[in-house]
Amino acid sequence: MSTAGGNEGRHPLFMPLILVGGLIFGFGLGYSHMARPEVVLDFLQFEDFGLLFVMFGGAAVTGLAYVVVPRLFDRAPLTGDSFGRRLKHFDRNVLVGGGIFGVGWGLSGICPGAGYASLGVGNLPILWAIGGMFIGAYAQGVWRSHTAQSDSAPASAD
Amino acid sequence: MVADLLTIQLLTELFPNGISRYAIGGLFVGLGAAAIYAGTAINAGASTFLESTLSYVSDRSRFSRYVRSRDWRLVFTLGIILGAAVYAVVFQGGAWTTDVAPWRLLLGGIFVGIGTRIGKGCTSGHGVCGVGSASKTSIAGVLAFLLTAIITAQVVAALGVTP
Numbered sequence: 511m512s513t514a515g516g517n518e519g520r521h522p523l524f525m526p527l528i529l530v531g532g533l534i535f536g537f538g539l540g541y542s543h544m545a546r547p548e549v550v551l552d553f554l555q556f557e558d559f560g561l562l563f564v565m566f567g568g569a570a571v572t573g574l575a576y577v578v579v580p581r582l583f584d585r586a587p588l589t590g591d592s593f594g595r596r597l598k599h600f601d602r603n604v605l606v607g608g609g610i611f612g613v614g615w616g617l618s619g620i621c622p623g624a625g626y627a628s629l630g631v632g633n634l635p636i637l638w639a640i641g642g643m644f645i646g647a648y649a650q651g652v653w654r655s656h657t658a659q660s661d662s663a664p665a666s667a668d
Numbered sequence: 669m670v671a672d673l674l675t676i677q678l679l680t681e682l683f684p685n686g687i688s689r690y691a692i693g694g695l696f697v698g699l700g701a702a703a704i705y706a707g708t709a710i711n712a713g714a715s716t717f718l719e720s721t722l723s724y725v726s727d728r729s730r731f732s733r734y735v736r737s738r739d740w741r742l743v744f745t746l747g748i749i750l751g752a753a754v755y756a757v758v759f760q761g762g763a764w765t766t767d768v769a770p771w772r773l774l775l776g777g778i779f780v781g782i783g784t785r786i787g788k789g790c791t792s793g794h795g796v797c798g799v800g801s802a803s804k805t806s807i808a809g810v811l812a813f814l815l816t817a818i819i820t821a822q823v824v825a826a827l828g829v830t831p
Contacts, residue, residue, distance in 0.1 A: 527707045528740045532747015535700025535712070535792075539748065540755030542693020543685075547768045548831055554821035559682045560690035565795045565810075567691050571698025572705065572800030579706045586709035595801035596711035598788050604805055607787020608794070608812030610779055615813060616820025618776020619768055621791040622784060623714030625777070626745050630752025632763025638770045639777035646781020647718035651730035654785075 521588040538568070539627035546628070547619030547636075554616055614646070700751070701797055704744075711801075713793025714748070715784040717741045768831050772824075787812070 542564040543549040553561035580593040598604075615621055620628060620639045628636040683690075704712045720734035720741045734741070756763065766773075784790040787809055789798060794813075798806020 524708065525740060525743055528704060528743045529747045529750075531700045531704035531707075531712065532744040533700070533751035533754070534696055534703060535744075536748030536751025536753075537755050538693045538696025538698075538700060538751070540693070540752035541696060541759065542690050544693065545752055546764065547766050547773070551768070551821055551825075551831065554818050555825050556818075558684055560685060560687055563687050563690035564694035564697065565791065565799070567694025568698035568701070568792075568796040569799035571695055572701050572797050573802070575698075575702035575705050576801055579702075583706075586707060588707040589709055591709040593705075593709045594711075595803065596793070596797040596806065597801060597803045598798070598805045600805040600808060603786050604788060604809045605812045607783045607785065608809040609783070609787075609816045611783030611787055611790065612813035612816030612818075613820045614776040614779025614781075614783055615791075616776075616817035616822075617779065617824060618773045619821070620773065620776065621714075621780060622718065623748060623790070623792040626714065626717075626748040627752035628766070630749040631756040631760060632753075633765050634763075635766055635768075635770060635773060638773035639780070642774040642777020642779075643715075643718055643781035643784075644722065646778040646783075647715075647785050648722055648726070648781075649778075650782045650785045651719060651722065651726075651728055655728050655730050 524588045527588060535623070536627045536630055538564075539624050540631050544624045544627065545631045545633065547639075550615070550619040550621075550624070554619070614642075618642075697792070697796060698800070700747075701792070701800075705797075711793070711797045712744060713789060713797060714745070715790035715793060717745045718781060719785060766831075769829070772829070783813070 539545050544564055549558065550561060552558040576595050585592055618639050620636065622643060625636055625640050625643065629640065701712045704710055716734060719731050720738035723731040723735050723738050789806065789809055794806040794809040799810060
């Protein structure tokens with residue numbers, strides 16, 4: 511588990527960097543029109559393929575960061591943690607969960623990050639979707655605590 | 669010459685709004701995630717915020733394992749909201765509101781909330797950070813949600829629900 515989540519001894523610039531990173535991230539979601547469910551639905555209905563440039567454009571930048579950053583620093587300046595790529599264990603849940611996520615994404619045209627950004631562009635009705643996401647995440651958490659007491663998968667920095 | 673015209677026509681059909689807003693926006697999304705990664709080694713994702721924030725109101729172990737990260741995840745989400753608000757003020761010239769029906773947003777949101785937590789990630793965690801990591805797990809996750817999302821959106825549109 512990353513020590514980045516700890517409360518004690520955090521670098522004074524830790525929170526400011528998270529805020530600025532979020533600002534840039536959210537600005538990008540607004541600029542790319544991903545905060546508009548209609549634009550995502552247009553992509554899913556094959557009317558505008560621009561979303562591919564958002565996802566792969568973003569992935570190209572993070573991919574570059576994964577290559578370059580570890581060569582610049584031994585450890586992360588603000589947390590002291592070592593750099594790793596975002597690699598997660600593959601199991602059936604990735605496909606099942608991804609499939610369920612996709613049904614919701616296709617129905618609403620909104621995903622978590624774009625949902626928060628949508629609130630930022632003044633789209634108050636998106637609170638329906640954000641409320642739904644909390645209900646879904648809560649239901650899943652309750653269900654999983656019932657079915658898998660032994661589920662001790664390490665917390666991830668997703 | 670003819671080939672050029674065909675190319676232009678094809679591009680206009682595939683990208684009726686051009687590509688610059690998408691490409692530039694995507695670069696900013698990646699840059700935000702990369703800045704956090706460079707300083708903290710954290711692979712930022714948007715959906716864990718749901719569970720980590722639920723830990724403020726529920727003691728369930730499923731949520732409480734995120735207690736240590738819940739404050740910065742809240743700040744990250746506030747940043748996303750503020751960043752989008754900056755876009756709205758500077759480029760959009762005020763608030764924008766969706767026409768997608770509330771029942772679609774609510775029901776879709778519930779599926780998104782369930783699915784992202786079972787599937788270990790969402791469009792930012794799997795789609796931007798995971799694909800950037802060339803993670804096979806994330807690529808499989810992205811293909812899974814793209815497939816069902818396309819089917820769902822096409823079926824809903826075919827049933828005459830607009831928007």
